[in-house]
Amino acid sequence: MQAVTFDGHGGTGVIDYRTVPEPDLGADDVLVDVRAGALNHLDVWTRRGMPGIDLSMPHVPGSDAAGVVSAVGASVTRFEPGDRVAVLAGVSCGQCEFCRHGEPALCASFRVLGEHVPGVHSERAAVPADNLIAVPEHVDWETAAAAPLVFQTAWRMLNTRADVSPGESVLVLGASGGVGHAAVQIAAHAGAEVFATASTEQKLQYAAELGADHVVNYTETNFADEIRARTGKRGVDVVVDHVGEATWDDSLRSLAKGGRLVTCGATTGGRPETNVQRVFWNQLDILGSTMATPGEADAALEHVWDGTFDVRIRDVLPMRETARAHELLENREGFGKVVVKPDNELD
Structure with missing residues (x-):
């Protein structure tokens, strides 16, 4: 073969x-x-x-x-x-x-x-x-x-690890990728206000079509500055970061007090510097996540099979x-x- x-x-x-x-x-x-x-x-x-x-x-x-x-x-x-x-x-x-x-x-x-x-x-x-x-x-x-891989991963990140609730705000980095475009849809389905980053206007348009309420072109502006400006300096409740080293500090800066950063990967490197003072002073949670349990995978893919997720x-x-x-x-x-x-x- x-x-x-x-x-x-x-x-x-x-x-x-x-x-x-x-x-x-x-x-x-x-x-x-x-x-x-x-x-x-x-x-x-x-x-x-x-x-x-x-x-x-x-x-x-x-x-x-x-x-x-x-x-x-x-x-x-x-x-x-x-x-x-x-x-x-x-x-x-x-x-x-x-x-x-x-x-x-x-x-x-x-x-x-x-x-x-x-x-x-x-x-x-x-x-x-x-x-x-x-x-x-x-x-x-x-x-x-x-x-399977991206939707089960994003499902566990948002629903199990970050436990997103209706009315919360979620920032999805790299919304044009596999995990990113799944996370936008799952966050929107959970009733969250969704912010998404991408590198081109076409990608931002696609993210909006899938459920993003706000989009940010990270090649034109610092996304953490943009998030804080759009939220009245509050920040978001959850950041989905699968990028790693290149975005880590700005992901933490994007969080509201008591916010959660959930990560499943590090495509730009896995050893970023962390501002520990920001973590403890703002009482932030950093959550790791890998794939999903069989039950979580079943739940995520049922929404794919029935057309809820694209x-x-x-x-x-x-x-x-x-x-x-x-x-x-x-x-x-x-x-x-x-x-x-x-x-x-x-x-």
């Missing part, structure tokens, strides 16, 4: 689309004929060589995909051939104290498909049954592939052009998710 691979870390030139062995199907696994995959910034960092992660090469990337079940392992009862499914990328042990209490992302052996272990950007993928969710017939493959897709490419897909993310071209489809799905 054909799969996206890389043999070493580096620029987009390390990416190849080539023949690899068929996946082994374990007793608890489901073999999925992949109809579409989707990229996340996680794929870029993994390809570059994320510190602390030692991959077996060649590595198949990809944390998001959707397709049709073609075979099931001997112990699988939830799915059968012909079922439509999408991938939930987090793999945990299922037995430790965190897994038993419904927090698998805190599991000491937590791994992510495509990041720590082989991913799903291939013609076929063997995926643990626990990492699949059913996809209704009316949902197209591009949407099913693009939604999955914006900036481009659909054949898997042989995955290098170009990475460039779209790295260069911040467009609004929403980038989808790749196996070449045999485009014939």
